[in-house]
Amino acid sequence: MDLHDRVAVVTGASSGIGRQFSRDLINRGATVFGLARRMNKLEAIRETLGDAFHPVTCDVREEDSVTTAFDTVLDAAGQIDVLINNAGLGIFGSVDDYSTEDWDTLMETNVRGVFLCTRAAVPTMKAQNEERGFGGHIVNIASIAGLLGNPNIGAYNASKFGVRGFSKSMMKELRDDGIKVTCVYPGSIETDFFDVAGADMTDHPMKPEDVSSTVLHVVQGPDNYLISEVVMRPLRPRG
Numbered sequence: 001m002d003l004h005d006r007v008a009v010v011t012g013a014s015s016g017i018g019r020q021f022s023r024d025l026i027n028r029g030a031t032v033f034g035l036a037r038r039m040n041k042l043e044a045i046r047e048t049l050g051d052a053f054h055p056v057t058c059d060v061r062e063e064d065s066v067t068t069a070f071d072t073v074l075d076a077a078g079q080i081d082v083l084i085n086n087a088g089l090g091i092f093g094s095v096d097d098y099s100t101e102d103w104d105t106l107m108e109t110n111v112r113g114v115f116l117c118t119r120a121a122v123p124t125m126k127a128q129n130e131e132r133g134f135g136g137h138i139v140n141i142a143s144i145a146g147l148l149g150n151p152n153i154g155a156y157n158a159s160k161f162g163v164r165g166f167s168k169s170m171m172k173e174l175r176d177d178g179i180k181v182t183c184v185y186p187g188s189i190e191t192d193f194f195d196v197a198g199a200d201m202t203d204h205p206m207k208p209e210d211v212s213s214t215v216l217h218v219v220q221g222p223d224n225y226l227i228s229e230v231v232m233r234p235l236r237p238r239g
């Protein structure tokens, strides 16, 4: 997809790789609606990226919040060409100490949020397919933790395996509507993620720019084929 004059929705745009996706999409000519809960962070990003970045308050766990956010996008732009389901978090810890509240937070953000935002975008993308023969592209940011289990990240593993399963289903369900679905499985990236998760970052993580350039390459691919999955890892995570 040529991103010039396209409209992208990026969830979790207030930080980390979501902020980088927003920057790189705008640099390629797209308009970005950046969704997150922290409006002060989104406003600061607009000051840097300019008027092509539209901050939209949204808690992806909440159905009403997602509905309102996508209504805002459609009222302003009338189209959604790219949706990057990126909002997410980790909370790490051993299963016997893990609270039900933390489990629910991960499932509601990482899995329910992807479902709610996908459901909100798909009718528009299907209509676009009817009009112009190409619906759009949905990119789901899972994690290497959606492919491999590891100790003390059981809830995060379960949520990202969930994103993987949902993505695989959506890829087949939506392809005949001209909607591409790609699931991305990154290893560690240098963002605020590890502070939120309460874990140490690996010594040599990927940079947000590394992940974003790969995702943008995938999104800019020709209309006749789809890269459905991408696995990315730091080359030497521990040096």
Ligand SMILES: NC(=O)c1ccc[n+]([C@@H]2O[C@H](COP(=O)([O-])OP(=O)(O)OC[C@H]3O[C@@H](n4cnc5c(N)ncnc54)[C@H](OP(=O)(O)O)[C@@H]3O)[C@@H](O)[C@H]2O)c1
Residues within 6 Å of the ligand: 011, 012, 013, 014, 015, 016, 017, 018, 035, 036, 037, 038, 039, 041, 058, 059, 060, 061, 086, 087, 088, 089, 090, 109, 141, 142, 143, 144, 185, 186, 187, 188, 189, 190, 191, 192, 193, 194, 196
């Ligand atoms: N960093 C890594 O090593 C790594 C590796 C693999 C995958 N990932 C995945 O990459 C994605 C982005 O994470 P990051 O590394 O960029 O971390 P980050 O810097 O902590 O960014 C997380 C983003 O998610 C948003 N978010 C969290 N809960 C939300 C909610 N309920 N509603 C709306 N937005 C919410 C945050 O915005 P607000 O707090 O403002 O709402 C923030 O913009 C996540 O899905 C994560 O699981 C990260």
